Every structure is written in structure tokens, then in C-alpha cells.
Amino acid sequence: MKALTLAVALGVVLFADVRGQAATLRILEQHTNTADVRAITSYEGAVWAATGGGLVAYDPRTGREALRITSADGLAGNSLRSLAVYRGALLVGGDFGLSEVRANGLGGDLQVRVLAQWAERYDPAFEILAQERPEVLQMQAGLHALDAMASLPLGRSWRCAARSPWGVLIGAMDGTLHYRPGQKSQSPSTLFLGEPVMALREDGRGFLVATGNRLMRYDAGRMQPLVLRDEAGRTFEIPATALANDEWGEALIGTADGRLFRLVGGEPDLLHDGLEGRITALTKLGKAIFVGTAHAGVFLIDASGTTRSVRKAGEICGNHVTRLVMHRGALVAATFDSGVCAFVEGMWQSLEGLPSEFVLGLASDGNELWVGTSNGLRRFDSGFNPIALSNDRTPALRDMETLATTAIVALGTRQWAVSYLHGVAHVTIMGESISVELFKNRDGIPKHRTGLSVMGRRLVVASETDGVVLFDLSTKRAKRYLDPVHLPEAWVTDVSTDKGQLWVATCQSGVAKIAGEVSTFFRAGDGLPDERVIAVAADASGLAYVATLGGLALIDPSGAVTSFRLSQGLPDPRGSALLKVGRGLVQWWVQWWVQWWVQWWVQWWVQWWVQLLVAFPATCGGHPAR
């Protein structure tokens, strides 16, 4: 019985263990980013923040993170949207379900359970109204609708709601406001603001409406802007993005440019200025105000007005990881739009000096780390220090420093292949000099390249439109796999090779294994959780690990497919990157042999040496450079 180690990332990266023929999934570690705060509330004496990377509880006395709860603890996913306290529990709404957290203070018992789980992803926020009964708004165009919300006008992306003694006001991202009076004798009404409704709050004088660019009051069917006035009588909009009430019921208003207001007698009064970026959520507990932001986590403003961040340092730089590599023993993660970070000395540290935070390619040859972004390529040494790409200023290197790089692979020590706008460059570093040989479409290199791999002396190039090309760097000959005999479709998202077998991930048609001229396809009918495949990683034993938009899969040498879906413990079904770290066949052989004798030792050893890292979330059409 083989022991396999599979690392699965939730919001970011986590390590998981899949072992045995039953292939159960066990999450070993999770690394998430909590900078993107979506909701904040107070519960059981603590302040709780729903973030893109889990639920975080802060101790208001110390202003520090006291607890972090993720799917590993029983939450329905880590991408959370809303919070509400209901009947002694904290309800947590997210992209993959509704969970309930029961805590007895920060140090007491903690219970987490999933109340409802859904397979689809809902980007708009959920607003849970915990009054008589919880109402969860589903804000997709094709409303599945729950309870009384079933009769909402269709076609809106509802985002928030607020309740007054006289009715409920619901806002949508397309600027629709829908008011449902409490009395049945009154008809509901709908307004069109033309701006997204970001937040709603009732403050005793009517409803406050935050559109992200304005603040308005809705009362008795009338909409009235709330503005600032200067001494000269000029008026200025308040770009309100978040609303809350203080202990006296007065409204607190957070803005898109990091300011905090309070309504005093219905008039806005500036409380604080200079918070980092867009404010997304607010709550006041005692004399302290906890402010959630879109990109910088939670801040605490104490009674004296001093502001500080309460987010734990050393988090991974983003929740959407697109590439993973090991570099000098450290795990390095490239993210969708938050740069690159490396896990060093127990903390994630961001790499400085990237020309763009949109990272498209990442590779290590053991000595150097190469990072490809939408604005060019950068080199880093073994200590993650930036190195100049070239002193020669050759045109190709100059271009690679500024043009989008879509994929990178290390061909060996100090040899690289780089896909960028003008083609694929074979880069060789000899001492201080760098030589570049550029291959273009006329040489057989396909356009719209999505990935690179290496098979012996051949470069494997994946393309969005032209399948897979094997390019021999010695003979400069190209062999293309494109027709339906070899590939189920032309849009290839990833490739991986092992011992002469080529594994090809496709955008909408599953996975193909190509051995010489023989191709085997793996589709949903064969057990793949989804045919939209984002990443594939093969090892020397003939196993292939597949990350799809519907879950993970393992394909063994016999072709049997084992899949792991949301219902089997994945916090998010969408895999975006895979990394297998190991020593190949020798490794496996040793591991298998040892297992009979020292199983516990093997487990630990396997975790270190045979680890498969999978990151989330993912998409199919990801390469912008043309």
C-alpha cells in the first residue's frame, strides 16, 4: 500500500496527506491570507473578522489575533463574506457555505459546524439578517432564493440588506434598491441608483446607503445625499463603503479612501483619516473601533485615536496562488495579483523588486529563482536577493525585463526557457554572461503560450490555441500534438512530464496522457471531478496529480482515477497550482520498503521528502500576454 502525500491549498497553500488505496484526504497545514476583510462583528467579548482566508478573532484587550478558524476546523470554506450573531452563535457566510461557530469566550470551548454547503461560488457578499430567523440572500442572477426572498426581482446581484421597524431594504451591485415594507398592505418598491450598493444600515432616521462613491439616506421613499460642507459652503461626496453603528446607535462610516466618519445628529463628522486603503467593515467594541480593509487586514483605533494593524505578520502574500516552486529548501508561492512570497524561517516573506504583482511564471534551478510577471522577468539569488538580468543589454534580455512573461522552466542548472511576448527564449548563463537563443512561431513555437515543461532535451510548450509542441533544443525541430487523436482539445493549460510520458491538462476537456504516439484521455466519465483542468503534476512512478475547477484527482499508472471534491474535505474545489517535491523512483521505492518496518518514521519522512503542494483558487483562461 502506497503512502502518498498530497498538499492541498485552501485559500492559499496547505499541505495535505493522501494515503492508502482508499485515498482519504487529510489536511496537514493551511496557509491563508487574511488581508481581505469582508465583515467584522463582536461576539463573546471578541472581535471576529470574516476574511478571504478564514475567520479571525481578535482580543480587544490586547488587540492581537487570538484565534484563527479555517476549513480545517470545520468551516465551510475559507473565503468568507458575512457574519451575524444569532441565538448565541456566530453565523459565518462564505463562498461555499454557511457555518456556525459557538464559542465560550476566547479561551473556552469552540464548536464549528457547517449548516449548509453549496458547490457554486457566490462572489457577492451574503448579508445574514438575524432577527426573527436568519435569511440568507443568494445574490446570483439565477436566484435559488430562500424563504421570503424568493420573490425578489430576478437578475440582480444582491449584496446587502438592512432592516428597520417598517421594512427591509436590500441593495444590489447593479445599483438596485428594493424595499419591502413590513405591512402587507403596502407594496414593495424598487429604485435604480445606477451605482453599486455596497452597504446598508438603519440608524433610526432611515436607511443609510453606501455606494462606494457616495453616502445617501433613504427615508419615506426619498433618497437624499449626505455630504460634507466646507466653510465656503461647497459640498463634497463621502465615498462610503462600510457602515456600522456605535454603542449609541449612531452610524459609523468607512470610506473608500481610508477615512472614518461618525454621524452626529445626522451630520457626518470626521473621526479618523489615513487608514490603509478601502474600508470594508467596521465594528465598535467598548471604546475601540475595529476597522477591516480590503487589502491590509484589520486595524484597531483605540480610545486615544491611535491606529495600529492587528493582523499577524508573516502571512502568505495572497490567497490566490498560481505557481509553486521549491527554492533552496523554501517553498515559494506566486500569486494572482499579490506578488511572490517565500516561506522562510517559519514566516512568509514577500519578494521585493518585482516589476508587477501579477505573476505568471515561476521557476528555480536550485541556485536562482526566476519570476515572470506581466511587466517582465526578474532573477533572484539563493537568498532571494534580486540580481540584474543582464549587463550586456542585449535586446532580448531588455525585452524580457519589461514585457510580460507567461511561463518559465529551468532546463538545468543555469539554463532556462522563458516564454514572453516575442517567443520562447533559451537562456544560458555562463559566469557573468548570458546567452539567449530566441525561438519564434516560424520555428514551430506555438502562439498564446500557457506553460512550459522539459522532457530530456526537448522543451514542452503548452498553448491556448495550438495544443502542445515538443521542441528539440538541439535539432531545433518541433513536433506538435494538436489533432483529436492526440489531444481532446487545443487549449492546454498545463503540462508535466515524467520518463517520456507527457501529461497534458486542457481547459475544458480533461487530461491527456501521451506516450509516444499513443494518447489516453481522462474525462469526467473516467472519474475526473471536472474537465476544466488547471494544473497537472506527474511523478516517476506514473502517478499524475490533477487540479481541476471541481476538485483534485489522482491518476495511477493503471489509469484509475481517484477524485477529491468539496464534500470530501476540500475547502475549495478549485486547484490552481501543483508542486510535487520528491526524489523520484528511488524515493518511492525506499519509502515503500521502509513502510513495512517503520511506518511512523516513514510518515514523517514522507512528509518532508514527498510532498505535493496544491494551491487555490484557479481559472482556465489566465494568460494575458499576447
Add this chain to the structure above:
Amino acid sequence: MRSTVSRFALYLCALTFLSSRSAAEPSDNAYSGAGLQLLVGDHFEPLPLIETKVRSHILGFVSKTVVTQSFVNPYDGFIEATYVFPLPETAAVHAMTMRLSDREVKAEIKRREEAQRIYEEAVDAGRTAALLNQERPNIFTQKVGNIPPGERIDVELTYVDALPYERGLSSFVFPTVVGPRYIPGTPLGGEDLEPTGRIPDTSVVPDASAITPPAFDEGELGQHRIDIEVTVDPGVPIAALRSPSHAIRIEKKSDSLAIVRNDASDRAPNKDFILSIDLRGSGPSLTVLTHRQGEEDGYVTLALQPPALPEPSEILPKDMFFVLDTSGSMSGVPLEASKALVIEALKNLNPRDRFTIMRFSDNVSTLSTKPLPNTPQNVRSAIEYVSKLQGEGGTEMLSGIEKAIAGKPEPGRVRIVFFLTDGYIGNDDEILAAIAGRNQAQARIFSMGVGSSVNRSLLSNMARVGRGRLAVMRFDEPVLPYVRRFYDQVRSPILTDVSLEWQGLEISDQTPAIVADLFDGQPLLVHARYEEPGKGNLVVRGKLGNKPWHKVVPLDLPHEAHRPAIANLWARDMIRGWSDEEASQPGSREDEIATLALGHNLLSHYTSFVAVDRRVARPATEPLIPVAQRLPLPEGVSRNALGELSRQEIPPGDPFITIHAPVDARRVTAFFPFGLVKDLKLDEQRGAWRGRFLVPAGIPDGYYTIVVAIETHSGLITYHEEVFHLDSEGQEMIIDFDDIELQPGKARLFRVDTIEAAAEVYIHCETLGWRRVAMVAEPASQSVRWNKWLKVKRDAPAGQHEVLVVMRDLAGNRIEQRVTVTVAGEHR
């Protein structure tokens, strides 16, 4: 405290611009050359039109606009400049003045032929003259003859217009470019044709050269710039001002008065200027404007707004009858576009709507005899039915019409007949008579034609008589956004069976004579003439949902009121109505139109403005060089000067959005329709703000608008929009070689029709030796028709073969279908 945006002051930031490509190689054409220049002899000169100034004042819902075109002659000789340009279709042009260096000449309105004669005689005599003709309701030609070397001549036009008002927004549109057109027919040739047009006159379009001005190469803009200033004075508070087309600067004078200008960096005349004026919440429900002077007839314009808050009960459920012309003339793109419209409409019906589908060619057949409820199963069946329709046979439109309007009206519902046809029949009158006389179901007729050569007169008259609307979609328009816009107008009828009763008032010549239903967000605009002042009532009646509705409006038609624009608007609308009638009988209303136009000093198809300077500028011995002003190609529907997406056609994926906003902006935030909010980051290398976003897999396909808010350094907030098409599914193909017999050794044309534009289509059949054979898109088919000549190899095994046909759409979605072909005989 930092300054932030003033209350209603919004403006878009000035942005970068598409840079022009380098000049093209000179050619032998005397009117070409470098694209930006005119070849005169052996050297190049710039073109004469240097600037157009547009100054518009919007008072209430009526705009008065003065357009000043500045022509400069950079040459050594005298030139005659010809400039083809657009104006709004509903514009009433009522004045023209020609300004020379030291004097001005007011133009006179004349019958077209007379104006032409006056102009030609003046030009021949060496006098500077200007002639303004209307070629189409929205295309005009300005000729200025005998512009002296080095001199500048300004021609000033004045027009009035009523602003459309939809969904709480009023909009001012100033078109700036005449796009390329498809001109059918056989070229007429002729020796005396002036080479001012790009396409010669043809048998079908005898004035083609007048409406196809020469164009710059793609990317070239020329030197001509348009400077627009709009004073917005609606009389009520302005909630917001924004332009989806241009970078604008807004100067707020008060809550209800603002001046909007297009930014200096955004003045290229390659896209229409659109200004959206948001009066939401403060717009009046009824506006009455009058004009009367002395003892002349008075004029009244009435604007009635539908309820701005459509309640579900106010939306009348509809019975949608989709009637598709599947005659042979519709084969190809017209039919495919019609099918796409039906499918899109089916997916967007209101919950209580019902539908059926009819097709007609030689005969008529229907999906169902009675309207079907809007259920997912019924919609699926209908989509399947529509997808399989093909074009062949004649056009028995009358049968289709009669079936669609037969039956009694059902209480509480309104029947809407969607006619999709090119209208090429011989019995227009019969059709119109049937709609007018046998429409027992009181159906509303909405007619839509596809292509640029539809029978517009029939379609517009059908809509007019049927109290509906007309839409003509060009081949080059993307289907789904057009369909969606049109269908959005139709889906929610608010007030039906509208009638007007003028009580106690001497009203005549109400236009439109038949008042159309009011749909969600759209106003009713009526013009009329009154002979005597007085007080009375206007009673507006109709049905609001199921219930009778009426509104009594006290009116006081004054003895004196100075709003001459109202008179012009009335006259223009009367002329439009007559012109529509004239479409089926050309010239039948010429005298009425000309008389009315002359009486109101209005430009029309039968009247023209001509201005002639008394002084002789050009000696008889000096030649006159005709110069046709080149126009830039239209920019298209995207707003690429302001922002762009790395993909416009998106499967669920993660494209980039780039917004060109000032680098010192405080923030640039993108609001996505599916709830995502992204703060874009400044990309210093590109000097733009960029973000990357993920489209969730569960979002339905369709067109989505991303609203981007830009907060400038000074605190002002401006808006920009980007539209993308989310497309996660391909459409089925129509394969013409399913279940056919092939002969070994023989070639055959294989054809595949895709419902939507495809990026590629290929055929694969190992046993026939066809390995991923790429098909070729038929030119002018907008990539929906694909062909390939293929030969069956002589030794192909006899019997059945499965052929795989694969299509990839613009979003990358892949659709495959398998068909069976049979190879005949035995191979040797």
C-alpha cells in the same frame, strides 16, 4: 480636511490615446496619399477641415446646438471642400451661416434642386458658397466652394432636438463619424461623377458616393478635432453627469446647471459623443412646452414620463410571438442573427410571459399553436426549434402576419409580435393593411431587420401602424448587445392603449398620430399645433397593467410663448412621419415635406441650405480643386482610449483590466456586476492602473459592465465603464454534410454555419484522411459561415464514416459535433 468631489460634479479624467500609425505609402489617387494629406501635384497638403466646435444648450429636455465647422485652405489654389458628416436623426436643422474673414452670409432654405443650382452657379462664377444637403435622416453633406488659398471659412449650423429619456437617464448624443456601409447593387459608372465618395453609385443605392466618404487608414485620425461644450440646464437638480464615450470636464454652476466639455485629449472625431444626464428622482412626470408668436399657429410639445418605479404589478405580462422569416433571402447571417435574437429573448422573458415561435417562407409553421408558459423546459425546446431553422423558399409574409395577429386579445396580457425579416417582398401595402385592419389581437408589432439593405420602409411602417418599434441591426454589430438593448426596451410594457384627448383645445396635427405603448423607462413624446390659445385639459388614457389609467393635465396654451425650438421639433416630427410613409412610395409626400420644411426653415431631404457670398473670390482662370474630407474609421463600441480588457470575449477566467487614469489618482476602483470590488494598482511601467479579476464559474453568460470609479488627487470622482461578454458555452453548429453520400475521388464543398462568430472550425476524420482540416470563414459572413472543399480519397473505404466537426468560439469555448457520412461504392 481633504477636498472631495462637489455635490454633483463628476468628470472623467483625461486619458491616453491611441497613437496613429505612421503614414501610408502615397498612391496614385489624387485624394489619397499619406492618409493625412492630400497629394497636390507632387507634394502633400493637409486636409481642409481642421475643427468642429459644438456648443449645445440643453434646456429642460430640448437641446439647441450650434455646430461650427472650420475649413482652412492650405493650398496655393482654390478648393471646394466636401464633408460628409452625421447629425442626430431627430435633429431639426433650421439655420446655417457662412463666416468668412470679414463678413458673414446667412444661408437660405431652398428646394434642393434650386439650392444646388444656386450653389453651382455661384461656384462657377467664382463666388464663395456653401451648400448643405441631407442625404439620409442622419447623414449630411457640406460643400464649401471657392475657399481662397490660405483662408479660413467657418460654417455654422444650428439644430434643435428632443433628448431621449430612458430608465431615469436623459442622454445627449452628438455623432461624429459616418461609418463604412455595405452598398449593394451594380455600379452605375458615368463620366461626370465626382470622386468624393469611396464607393460609386449603384443600381440599388444611386447616391452611394454621397454617403460613403473616404476614410483614413485604421488608426489614423487626421488633424480634425471636435470641441464639444454642453450646457445642461434641465431645470431640476442634476444627480449625475457622465460620459461613457469621452473624457469630460464638468463645471458645476449650481445644483441644476452644469457645463460639460470633452477633454482636450479626447477630441478625435472617431466616436459619438454621449453624455448621460441623471435626473433620477427629480425629473417631472409631465412636461409641457409651448411656442406661439403673434397670430401664427402655436406649437406644443408634451413629454410624459412613465412611472420611474416599475412595480411587478405594473409590468403587463406579455405573449411574445416571434415570427422569423426563413426565406432563401435570409440565408446566412440574417437568419443566424435573427435566431440569436430569439434565443436571447427567450432567455430573458419575464416570469409571467408566454411565447411561441413561427417561421414563414413558402408556408408558415409554428412551434405551438398557443403561447407556451415561460418554463425552462419550454424555453429549451424553443431554443432547439429555433436553432434548426434554415433559410429556403419564398417569402409568404402575409400568412405569417395574419397568423401572428389573429385571435382575440387576452385580458391582462399584451401580445407583442417580434417580426424578424429583411422585408423583401412585393406586397408591402397588403401587409400594412392587414396590420391596420385585421389586428384583432391588438398586437404590438416590433420589427427588426438584419443587414444594411433591409426593406426599412416596410419595417418602419409595420412598427408605426402596429404601435411598436423598429430596429435595424447591421451586419457589423455584435448581436447580443444589440439584441439585449432592443429587448430591454420591449420586455416591460407599463402603459398600453395610450390615447390622448385634448379637451377644450383647438389642437391639430398631433404627431405621432398613433401613440405607442410606454415601456419601462421610456417617455412618451408628442408634438402638436394649436390655432388658438386657451385653457383646457389633456386627458391621457391607457392601461396600467390590467387596470384603466388616466391622467388629466390642465393645459394653458398661451397667446405668446417664445420657444421656437418647439415649432421646429413639431415640424421635424411631421416630416419624419411623412418620410416613413414615403418609403414605400418615393416622392409621394415631397410637396408636403418641402412646403413644411420651407415654412419652418428646416433642412430635409427635399430642402437644402445655400449661402453665397456676393464677392468674386476666384478668377475665372484659376482652377478649382475638389477635396473630399477624409474621416477616421469609427472607433467601434469599445472605449479603448480610456480603458481596455485583455479579453473582450471571456470564458470564466481571469483577464486584466487596464484603466488610464492620472498616476496621482487617489484610487481607482472597479465594481464588477457579480459583486467583486477591486482596487486597481498603478502600473508605473505602463502608466496605467491595472487589475486582474476572476470571473466565477457560476455567473451566467451575457454582457456585463464593469464600472470604474476614479478618485482624483483633488477628490473628484469620475466614472468609466468597460463591457465584456461572458461566454462559457459554444453554440450548436448547422452542418450541411450530415448523413450524406460521398463519392470517392470527388471533391465537394463542405459547409458549417455557426450561430455565433467562431475563431476556428475544423473537420477531422481519420478514415477519410482528413486530419484536423481547417475550414475557411466566408468573407462578409462575420465568421459564422465556414467552407472547405474536400476530396474523398479514391481508396476511402465504402460505408459509413464518423466525421468530427469542432468549432471554437471567440471566447475559446469548444463545441464538437459528430456527423455520419457514407462513402459510396466499393474502392478499388
